[in-house]
Amino acid sequence: MRPTVHDIAAAAGVSLATVDRVLNQRPGVRLVTREKVEAAIREIGYIRDVAAANLAKGRVYPLVFIVPTGDNSFMHGLRSEVHHATLRASIERTDIRIVEVPPFDVPALVSALDAVQGQDIAGVALVATDAPEVRAAVGRLVSQRVPVVTLVSDLTDSARHHYAGIDNIAAGRTAARLLGRFLGGRQGEITVLAGSMLVRDHRERLQGFSDVMAEEFPKLHLRPVLEGRDDPDLARSLVSKALSESRDIIGIYNLGAGNRGLIAALKAVRPERELTVVVHELTQHTRAALVEGTIDAVLNQDAGHEVRSAIRVMKATADGQAVIADQERIRLDIFLKDNLP
């Protein structure tokens, strides 16, 4: 049977109250007594029963999720996952508030972050726009002992406690290798479509992609990056224009959102032009395009996993507990038409 506080008390020769004071770091215990209790805890291998402790505490975790508005499928999915998390609120003892801010809008994000201060909040998760002002606002929160987790996109050199998202450099590298290998030694041009170079995840994907392309696929030439601002309509016109400008384009990598527009542009030139295409984010549109062969591979991050991981990390940080890094690693999913879930 698993040891309890009573066993510690008996082993250390003190009362339950004293054990409780030591365990919960309350004052009123002499140093020698404290050490005696701590030794007993180690010796008999006591582990706190978290379930019983939470029950006794009646603890709830008020959490804030700051996510961008915008109608692309990924952010829609992300918001929906956060919403799903609110449905589990009573079970997980969370109380989640969703704050929506316009995408790539630094002042809006900063004021959303500052609004959290002073309130009794157990953690903040945000999709970071990588700017000094945001970094400063996160720093203010962290210095107030509020756990902060970046979600999907990280914040350079910031004090955030954790990043719940994929390794975007690795994602870009993986995309480059898939595209390069799928093109099997052919020569030609590659077009990269991004959302905005303001967000770190897009910059990192591009960097990883460019690195591998340069290192390993010298026959493939990268055209200037198209910035589609994660907007389907803009993406469509940019890609269509590029395709009509150059007949040498044989590969496309969309490292941002706006896949709907890209797919439309691809279908418009479909039978004549033969293009190998790698994109990010599995949505109903990319899934259909993958099945019918319009695109060749989809790299995906599971928004549900990211949200659940962020919640676990915020709760653990709020309780001063360590997070199990390995368990919180967000994996990069690679989908071909054969392994769709």
Added chain:
Amino acid sequence: MRPTVHDIAAAAGVSLATVDRVLNQRPGVRLVTREKVEAAIREIGYIRDVAAANLAKGRVYPLVFIVPTGDNSFMHGLRSEVHHATLRASIERTDIRIVEVPPFDVPALVSALDAVQGQDIAGVALVATDAPEVRAAVGRLVSQRVPVVTLVSDLTDSARHHYAGIDNIAAGRTAARLLGRFLGGRQGEITVLAGSMLVRDHRERLQGFSDVMAEEFPKLHLRPVLEGRDDPDLARSLVSKALSESRDIIGIYNLGAGNRGLIAALKAVRPERELTVVVHELTQHTRAALVEGTIDAVLNQDAGHEVRSAIRVMKATADGQAVIADQERIRLDIFLKDNLP
């Protein structure tokens, strides 16, 4: 505030004891009263506090894991993950016993299964060898109301409650497409190395692989399957022999274990022969081979996820609770040298 049993009792106009009888399906409640209580439960949206319930019950789950012996890295990793699970036993209220049986040994597996009967066991997880005798033994357990979960390899048409493993047909298809695309339209022969056609996962991988090869890559010709019995030494000699027999081999798919032997065979012909290689299971050997370019892609199933999922499912089944299928889906990981964890 979340409703409790007291709230149900008040709402239904009955006592706590009656609510308890309804909730725990104990006898001694008239039909009309039972319906009244159930209506109240639905109306106020009561959700059982599982933590409190487990605390009150002091429930422990005695589980049995039946895993093959054998020194290949994957099974070693699987056993180690089960062992890790035993370390979490006190937290998760499990009591895990590991039973090792020789691989591909049907009678041994059957007697291990039958040994469980009569004991007070909350669930059995097994790496199935796909044979009628095993199916019958699983059927016997299930009819005794013991939750049974297959792990890694499934059992055809059996009564097992759940399968904790990847979709192996999809895995085979994915391997075929990766290999086919990486070979970029070249013509040649493909060698497939398997462990044993006695286990369903290997059969299914081969089937998926063959299907896609036939459908989509007519220029690639499949040689007869090599059965390496998941043994590195045997794998090495089989592959070496095949490579010396035919100079037309340009691709290899190892759908089983024994990667150490395969890698050794590849290195022996390394500078001259140019081979595209896809294998299963990320181990220290395959990881190193991937990094140095001896192999091109690794398909992986995360043994840790599988074990944890199996435990969750057995506990839920033992409690008569539904499992969330989506959460228990085991993903197929695709690793290139760029996205290694």
Added chain:
DNA sequence: AAATTTCTGATTTACGTACATCAGAAATGG
């Protein structure tokens, strides 16, 4: 209508922890 069976209510204890209160012991100061 009495006897019996079946249901229901009231009450209590327990699970392991948190937290508060109060009395008394030990240590410290003068």
Added chain:
DNA sequence: CCATTTCTGATGTACGTAAATCAGAAATTT
């Protein structure tokens, strides 16, 4: 050595549920 402060023990309540007991009400049978 007394007064004060600081520490410790004893005790009780609470969290939400499970489970047991016993008395009494209601339904059923005779």
